[in-house]
Amino acid sequence: xxxxxxxxxxxxxxxxxxxxxxxxxxxxxxxxxxxxxxxxxxxxxxxxxxxxxxxxxxxxxxxxxxxxxxxxxxxxxxxxxxxxxxxxxxxxxxxxxxxxxxxxxxxxxxxxxxxxxxxxxxxxxxxxxxxxxxxxxxxxxxxxxxxxxxxxxxxxxxxxxxxxxxxxxxxxxxxxxxxxxxxxxxxxxxxxxxxxx
Numbered sequence: 433x434x435x436x437x438x439x440x441x442x443x444x445x446x447x448x449x450x451x452x453x454x455x456x457x458x459x460x461x462x463x464x465x466x467x468x469x470x471x472x473x474x475x476x477x478x479x480x481x482x483x484x485x486x487x488x489x490x491x492x493x494x495x496x497x498x499x500x501x502x503x504x505x506x507x508x509x510x511x512x513x514x515x516x517x518x519x520x521x522x523x524x525x526x527x528x529x530x531x532x533x534x535x536x537x538x539x540x541x542x543x544x545x546x547x548x549x550x551x552x553x554x555x556x557x558x559x560x561x562x563x564x565x566x567x568x569x570x571x572x573x574x575x576x577x578x579x580x581x582x583x584x585x586x587x588x589x590x591x592x593x594x595x596x597x598x599x600x601x602x603x604x605x606x607x608x609x610x611x612x613x614x615x616x617x618x619x620x621x622x623x624x625x626x627x628x629x
Contacts, residue, residue, distance in 0.1 A: 434494055435583060441487050442587035448483075450598045452476055455542075455605060462542055469542070474535025491580040500577035510575030517567025520553065524560035527552045548607050550614050556623040558614070559599070562592060563621050596620055 451457055453476070462469040500506060527549040531537040553560040569588050573581040603611045 435579060438487070438491055438494075438580065438583050439587065441490065442584070442591075445483050445487065446587070446591040446595065449480060450595055452479075453602070454598065455602050458542060462540070470538035470540050471535070473532070473541055474538070477534045488584075491584070494578075494580055496576075497579040498577060499579060499582055500574075502577060506574050506577065510571045510573070512571070513567045513574060514571030517564040517569075517571060520564035520567065521561055524553045524564065527554055545606055548610055548614075550618070555618065556625060558618050558620050559596060562596070563623075566592075566621070592621065 452461075458472070461472060465472060525533065528546055529537065532539060532541075532546070557563050566588065569585045573585050575581075600611070600615065604615075
């Protein structure tokens with residue numbers, strides 16, 4: 433039963449994560465918030481962060497059910513994957529403002545559209561933040577190879593096709609043909625080519 437609750441929490445999180453990022457919902461929220469909408473991105477970031485950490489803290493209360501035998505090699509692999517994932521996420525932010533993304537720089541993202549980015553890591557994958565997150569969750573599983581950890585990772589993998597679909601629907605609405613062409617040339621999460629980003 434506790435593991436079912438964990439699954440439900442992830443389903444709820446990912447549903448709200450995509451719903452609250454959709455343009456239709458943001459338009460409605462902007463109509464309700466008025467001029468205070470400039471703080472929406474920050475509220476969204478705080479909500480997302482608190483929800484994720486809440487799930488992780490909740491799952492840490494479970495009695496560990498090990499799936500793999502924890503060895504120094506597996507632990508080291510976990511560190512390496514999580515570190516590499518973190519580096520990918522940090523590098524992906526080089527192409528746009530971290531403050532605006534988090535919401536620390538208040539703005540109306542329905543009026544002030546971010547510049548289209550197809551350079552840096554975005555030249556290799558369309559969603560490098562998702563790529564990095566996969567590696568972090570996989571690394572966490574190897575670091576703590578429990579049933580809870582594999583549920584975290586599995587729920588992320590199950591969500592990504594939906595998350596990518598709805599995010600790209602929004603990006604096509606914002607950038608039009610430019611994004612459609614970019615989508616044809618660059619893979620979603622796993623790069624097909626390697627080089628200097």
